[in-house]
Amino acid sequence: MEWTAITVTTSIDASEAVSNMFAELAVGGVQIDDQATNPELDDQTVQVTAYIPSNTDAAPLLASVRDGLNHLSDFGLEGGAGTVATTTIDDGQWTNVWEQYYHAVRLTRYLTVAPRWEEYSPSQPGELVVRLDPGQAFGTGxxxxxxxxxxxxxxxxxxxxxxxxxxxxxxxxxxxxxxxxxxxxxxxxxxxxxxxxxxxxxxxxxxxxxxxxxxxxxxxxxxxxxxxxxxxxxxxxxxxxxxxxxxxxxxxxxxxxxxxxxxxxxxxxxxxxxxxxxxxxxxxxxxxxxxxxxxxxxxxxx
Missing domain, CATH: 3.40.50.150 (Vaccinia Virus protein VP39)
Incomplete structure (x- = not known):
């Protein structure tokens, strides 16, 4: 199946607001990439991506997204680059990108989040591993x-x-x-x-x-x-x-x-x-x- 990926490049501060904006526009879920999953991003920048079937008219959604970005400052948020891009991908392409960039990350003293496909074993006593498959809806945790x-x-x-x-x-x-x-x-x-x-x-x-x-x-x-x-x-x-x-x-x-x-x-x-x-x-x-x-x-x- 082919998908249209709508990607907003924004600041970390605005990432949750942009995600919520997609949700309010009835997009099923979003993927959030940061430096951990895309090394090309700096540590203050994220990309929020929503996926819609490629046979869906994206124009109204794009217009609403751009309008929402213009109003981030109303909520005291810095939108960063604030760019919007669209690409067409299939399921296989999406999977390959995630498996290339998403690796195990130690988040706290005891907890590590690791992708489904990566072989990872606890390296320290008491370490607990949480397995995630980011899917096409949500980020990496x-x-x-x-x-x-x-x-x-x-x-x-x-x-x-x-x-x-x-x-x-x-x-x-x-x-x-x-x-x-x-x-x-x-x-x-x-x-x-x-x-x-x-x-x-x-x-x-x-x-x-x-x-x-x-x-x-x-x-x-x-x-x-x-x-x-x-x-x-x-x-x-x-x-x-x-x-x-x-x-x-x-x-x-x-x-x-x-x-x-x-x-x-x-x-x-x-x-x-x-x-x-x-x-x-x-x-x-x-x-x-x-x-x-x-x-x-x-x-x-x-």
């Missing part, structure tokens, strides 16, 4: 926002936690959580392509307590379920809808980990948490990105 969530996960997991992963995407956080020792994971995503991608990646790993469902944030999460850990690596405009609902599913001493947040947006997110009756106990950063760990006022920090 190496974005700074993912790394931040994983760092906080390593710090708080004690074993057996009931975990909710909101906006699971590739499923990397869900798999990593079980590898670290949580008891179970319910992973949700509004995008059917993401649900399928997550299920495929889960099957690549030695995990057996992850359930993936299609859901707009918490809408399809059973009302009677409580979680010890809630994870969300999504854009602030989506977090604004999510945060007020979290107390309904967060266990008494549960913990909420949020990422996908630019430093400039952190005060707003903190206010949403305060309004929801939650307290930020830990903050970590990576460049211009920040992740927050929050609990109820009487909850344990770790």
């Amino acid at each position: 190496t974005h700074p926002t993912t790394r931040l969530v994983l760092q906080l996960l390593e710090a708080v997991v004690r074993g057996g936690e009931r975990t909710l992963d909101v906006g699971t995407g590739s499923g990397v956080l869900a798999v990593a959580a079980e590898r670290l020792g949580v008891g179970s994971v319910l992973a949700t995503d509004i995008d059917a392509v993401a649900v399928a991608s997550a299920e495929k990646n889960i099957a690549l790993n030695p995990v057996s307590h992850i359930t993936v469902i299609a859901s707009d944030l918490l809408r399809s999460v059973p009302d009677d379920q409580q979680f010890d850990l809630v994870l969300a690596n999504i854009l602030p405009d989506v977090l604004e809808r999510l945060v007020p609902e979290v107390p309904h599913v967060l266990a008494e001493r549960g913990k909420l980990i949020l990422s996908g947040i630019l430093l400039a947006k952190e005060p707003r997110v903190r206010q949403w948490l305060t309004d929801a009756g939650l307290v930020v106990t830990t903050t970590i950063t990576d460049g211009k990105w920040v992740a927050l760990l929050a609990t109820r006022p009487d909850g344990e920090v770790a």
